[in-house]
Amino acid sequence: MKADAPILEVRGITKRFPGGVVALDHVDLEIRPGEIHAVLGENGAGKTTLMNILFGVLQPDEGEIYINGRRVRFRSPLDAMNMGIGMVHQIRKLIPAHTVLENIILGHPKTESIINLKKAREEVKALCEKYGFNIDLDARVWQLSAGEQQVVEILRALYRGAKILILDEPTTVLTPSEVESFLNSMKAMTKEEIATIPFVTHKLPEVFAVCDRITVLRRGKVVKRLGTKEATMKALAEYMVGREVLFKLEKPKVEIGEEILRVENLSALSDKGVLALKGVSFSIREGEIFGIAGIAGNGQQELAEVIAGLRKPLGGRIIFQGRDITNASVLERMKMGIGYIPPERLGVGAIGNFSLVENILMSIYFDHEFSSKGFLSYKKIREYAKKIISEFEVVAPSIDTKAAHLSGGNLQRLILGRVIPRTSKLLIANSPTVGLDIAATEAVRNRILKCKERGMGVLLISEDLDEVLELSDSIAPIYEGRFVRILSAVEAKKEVVGAMMAGALSGGG
């Protein structure tokens, strides 16, 4: 049914960066009108560079881009937009303080000098109806969920008349029900001959379900081009990583021991002063992974911070090995064997301007092995840091490299290396694999399972439902500050937990 003449053709695109890094090496890509064409690749495969070139942010060193058979050169995103290319960024390029409508009409050539909001509203509404988007045009963007913000970016591109839509990790932030409506909208766009190009690292299966063809990038080269029908999940992951990937992790058989942590009716305020955690009770035993599945902003962040000692609870108690630690300091908790892996790797997890040694030092400075009478023993500290870095496979030029220069995966390895060896009883891991590629994700999950093997209790918080289901012994979907239910791994079905996360099911039934 689809016309065979490509709407977008990329030939021999090569991009080198200073320092001799070849980000893209003679990449070819061919997109037909109305096609859904996924580009897969690990972090560092060159996806971002390719997207930036297609959208005019970067200029290629070699190679040509053709649109409808005509050669084009993009000097800026504006050029790309004028040629009918739209971009949906993963890091949203939206203005949180402005309304949805203002964001959509901003900078549009059609927008009048004195804005006629009524006319613009009607036009955008028509677009929403056509593609099945449901969004309040007068809401401020900061009030929207990550999925709704994505819709705003798509609408902005469509309002500009985009015929080719580049989507950066479109499904990562969506809830299961949002994924479904998103995929439906993508199909609706197909009918209007709008080609969509999702760039994907995580969450392969969802995109897999709708796309027509797939191009796999690895280290700047196209390693495979194939139709969806010929592909399997396992094969795709292998093309991406370049080796066999174990999708099923080996869950160690561990005896579940005594209770380590008991949380009673815990509540807490968010940064904005709103009641975010509304009375949560649960317990974690030795060797147990307790998984909390929920969309960000449902109180799980506050819960993790309260248990780690970073946030004062409003009410409730935290009992750790029989002791009430509700008011204990972070340092006291660390010394008791509680470790915390925060979702914000730079900023909370590590200090970007500090070297790897200094970052590791932050979690051992109080230990008498490394300091006496207030003086630090840098020799011992450096030895320890070297040991940690090799043990946790952090790839870095030296231990004096600044943490900010590490890739996401290496940074997380560093943080794990800081926290896990000092943690003996309870590990709190909040979104430990968010934004990581397959290889790093695998490494992090295996570390968490090793903690379990050592008999530690683990509190795992994640937006990634598959991750929670795969690793946890008990699963608690969290919605608006409350656990919907606490399920055992055996009884937790993906569809049910997904619906609970989205608030569709209440706990009672």
Next chain:
Amino acid sequence: MWPFIIRSLEVATILLLAAIGELLTQRSGIINVGIEGLMLLGAASGFLAALIWGIVPGYVVGMIMGALFGLLHAVLSITLRVNQVVSGMGIWLFAMGFVTYWADRYSGPLPPGVVSLRIYGLSPLFFIGIAAVFIIWFILSKTHLGLKIRSTGENPFAAEVSGVKVIRIRYACTIIGGALSGLAGAFLSLTYLGTWSHLPTKGLGWIAFALVMFSLWRPQILLGGAILFGFVWQFAISPESVYAGIPAPLPILRMLPFIVTIVLLVIISSERFRRKWWLAKPEALGVPYIKE
């Protein structure tokens, strides 16, 4: 009483012009802490120009001087990405030294022939100041250009991908802001004081700067704040013109309006009113824009 009101409205005019310019600059994401300096430069150059050419060229020269130093701040903070606070401070310090050296030898009143225009005792610049507030309010809230300016101040990256020329808008807003501060300075030395004395601004620029923040970046609130502060300032200078005969120590009387004003403005900028009136602090204020 009438002369007191007129004088107060003149102070309000000074604050209004400088603050609405700074509001526009800040709405585009550039913070210029050097308004006091821009006002000094505008005051001195305007005064010297008026000695030669008369009152209106005095205003114009003051404005041009302000625009030039606004441009300097723009080059430093937008193109060279100097820390904006440091750049603004630098302009202020430079202005203090330079203006002292340049204009203090002409200390004294304007010659009798150089007189400001008056409409019912008020300077036309008072009305121009009020008009400027309304024009800037209208541009910011009703026009596409205003949406672009606000977007630039909120998130320049988002603005750029929508085809907004971020650098150009920031330059324009910083220069216009500088010009208005320069005009405010010229109005101070030519109309309000009518004489040159050592560093005549005496902190008015800083009050204008504070007004922008107290106004929650809204022109309407800024207008009220500037008039209120105008009266307070004038009252602090000559409380006897209002309170004649009240048996209270002068320092206390002079302090009272300031205390009242600060309390009032703290209340306005409190959480409750921020929620109600929607705090509009530009998210990218003071953050240099570096293209990817």
